[in-house]
Amino acid sequence: MASENLFAGPYLDRRAEARLRENWLAEAQADPHTIYIAMRQGAALIHPSAAGASPRAAFLSGNDPRVAAAAQDAQRLVLLGWYQARRCLLVDLPPDQAVERDGEAFAELRPLTADLPDDEAGLLAYARALQLWRGTHRCCSRCGATMVSVRAGHLRCCPQCGYQSFPRLDPAIIVLVHDGNAALLGRQAAWQPGRYSTIAGFVEPGESLEDAVRREVFEETGIAPTDIAYHSSQPWPFPASLMLGFTARAAMAPPVLRDGELEDARWFSREELRDGAVQLPPATSISRRLIDGWLRHAA
DSSP states (O other), X not given: OOSSOTTOSSSOBOOGGGGGOTTHHHHHHHOTTOEEEEEETTEEEEEOOBTTBOOEEOOEETTSHHHHHHTXXXXXXXXXXXXXXXXXXXXXXXXXXXXXXXXXXXXXXXXXTTTSOHHHHHHHHHHHHHHHHHHHOSBOTTTOOBOEEEGGGXXXXXXXXXXEEOOOOEEEEEEEEEOSSEEEEEEOTTSOTTBOBOEEEEOOTTOXXXXXXXXXXXXXXXXXXXEEEEEEEEEETTTTEEEEEEEEEOOOOOOOXXXXXXXXXXXXXXXXXXXXXXXXXXXXSHHHHHHHHHHHSOO
16 A cells, blocks of 8 residues: 555645745746646646556646747746656646647546556646636635736735635545444445445534544434544545545444435445445545555454
C-alpha cells in the first residue's frame, strides 16, 4: 500500500513565497525550463493512451504559441510551484478555445486517475481545483465587481470594495465503521449494481470532524459510532472536496435508512468482502484504502 492517498504526497514544491513576487510571471517566462499545463472547464490537456501506452499530462513549453497567446492576459496564468525541479504554471483557457493538436485531447481527470502516474495525477488535481475555484469567483460576492487575480493566481481581489477570496475547500468525512468482525457499508441508488462503499458526508459549519462522523453515520444508517480515529486524507477536486478518512467502532444492529441518502446499508464480514460478495470502490479512492486497511488487520 502506498504511503499516500491518490492526489496527495510531495509531488510538488509549492514555494508559496514565490507568489508574493511582483515579477513572478516575468521570471517564469524568462526561465527556459518553465513548463505549462493547459486546462479548460476542469478538463486537462493530455496525451491520451495509444498503442498500449498510458495517458500522460501534456506539458507545454514557453515557446509554444498557445502559451504565448494565453500570456497576453496575465490573469489566465497561475503559478503552481516547482514540479520535478521545474517551474510549472497553469494556463486557464476560456471554454470556447480549441487548442488541441494531433496526439492531444482535453479529458476529465476522474476517469484517468487509475492510469496516470501518481505525481501527474496529483499535479492535475491541484490545477483542476484552482481552475474551478477561479471560474466560480469571477465576480465579487459583496458588490458584484469583476475580481482580479493576484498573488500569482492564488487570490481573487475586488478592485471596487477590496474583498478577497482565497481558494476554498469543502471538507467531508468518510468513515469505515466496524464491530471488529463486520464492516458497515452503504450504496446510493445512482451507483452501478452491487457497489457498496463507506459512509461519507460533508462537514457542517460549527461542527468538528468527530461530530460530523457521528452525525453522518447516524443520519444515514441509524448506527451510533464510537472510538472514532483519524486515518488519512485525500484531496478530491470534484469539484473542491477534501476527504478526511476515519475508522470507528459500533455495535452491530440492523441499519435504518433515516435520511434517504442511501438505497441500502448492510454489515459485511471480512470473508464476504475478501470473497468479492460486493463490488468495492476503486483502488484509487480513500474509501477503498479504509476497507483494505481494515481487512489486513485483525480486530
